[in-house]
Amino acid sequence: MTDRARALTLQQVDFAYPGEAPILQDASLSLAQGDFHCLVGRSGCGKTTLLKIAAGLLRPTAGCVRIGDTILDGPSRQIGFVFQTPSLLDWRSVLDNVLLPISLHRSVTATDRARAMDLLALVGIDAHAQRYPCQMSGGQQSRVSLARALVTEPPFLLMDEPFAAVDAITREDLQNDLLRLTRAQGTTVLFVTHDIAEAVYLASHVSVMQSGRITRSLAIDVPERASGDSRYHPQAIRQCEEIKAALAPALGTVTP
């Protein structure tokens, strides 16, 4: 697959439920291959809707989503999706949950199983492969859902505040796992969060959303990214403040 075919573009996307106020207006995004793009905004600004449109789960009322040159017209298996909740199947073992994207389409081979175990090892829970989700902590469940999204090595990964429900220390570990895995696979990531520090730590680009519009886009340029200390690098802190300022309600825009 060429680099160009692995680009994800949203072109002037509008979205509204029939007879209701628009949720998204003129939202455009462009992700090159290997980009880690974070979408930051307050609750209810339309981030999740934008993500679902990028996934093909929702159809935009105007505009379009492209993967390379092809217009996306429904959910695509090229796209991995990680939800706010781990959404594991309680009645399946951890390993079976990770293998679900494969087992829905063909019988699972020994190679698949080995690959799933490798992924579980990378997120540090291979010892729990035969356990069931209800025997695991929230952080462990999030790791399983990450492994599930990556098991088919999708070129794109969309994530909807996946770490919002875990404690701060676990969250930092999960962020590092995520960076390691997506860099190894060259995955293009669109990551929704309301946590500015998380966005700056993870992303190569951050877009700020306010009431259905993308109001600001900036490239993140922190030296020694993801070395562990880069969270507290002065440059990182400066960019956090910049985003925070962009998130403050703009003067003159009154939402009904």
Added chain:
Amino acid sequence: MTAARLASIGLFLGLGLIWEIWVTISGVSSLLVPAPSAVLAVLWQGLTDGFLWPHIRVTFAETLLGFALGSIIGFAFGVLLSEVDVLRRVLWPYILASQVVPKLALGPIFIVWFGFGLTSIVIITALICFFPLLENTVTGLRSAPADQRDLFRMLGASRLQTLLRLKIPAGLPVILAGVRVSVVLAIVGAVVGEFISGGQGLGASIIAAQGMMDTTLMFALFIVITVMGMLFYQLTILAERWLLRRRQTGDEI
């Protein structure tokens, strides 16, 4: 054995004892209220001389057949109605109406159609078991969280796969709760069905005992029916526990 279980048994024995004493000192006629000791004696005799067994077998068979038939059809209709929205909207008022009609009131017409005995009673029982399964299946199949349904869409799962691998397993706890309700109703259905149309079975025996003013035998039959009901109920609880053994349950952790 827990303290609560022991207390339950103690309560049962205590009440039986009070009843026994009350019957003895009040001198109430055994035609009205028989003594527990007399009931147990009749029960024991019925079980040992083989009088009760054919009736137990008949009622057992009716309950099981009616329950199986009603549950399977109820489940199948539940799946159909929750998958095909149009069908649900068209058929729901009729299904509801069929449930509001007291099903035992349909007994006489079933006797006209299917004759006295097993067939009519199985159909009445099945009709009673049908609705709890239908309703709980419809509710259960909707219980998969939106995220999981979106996940299956993202993974390109077919409709059948989503049904078999997500909706039915996710709805299983609710569906099994319907099974539990059905199994209890099945016994009621079979026994009362026999009141109307049975020549044999525990319900028919109650009517026969009433004809002979044999109150003691009636009480003995109550005990048999109760034990059978509790047995069925416990079996469904065991099945439920086994089927849901992997799920998060409140008392597990």
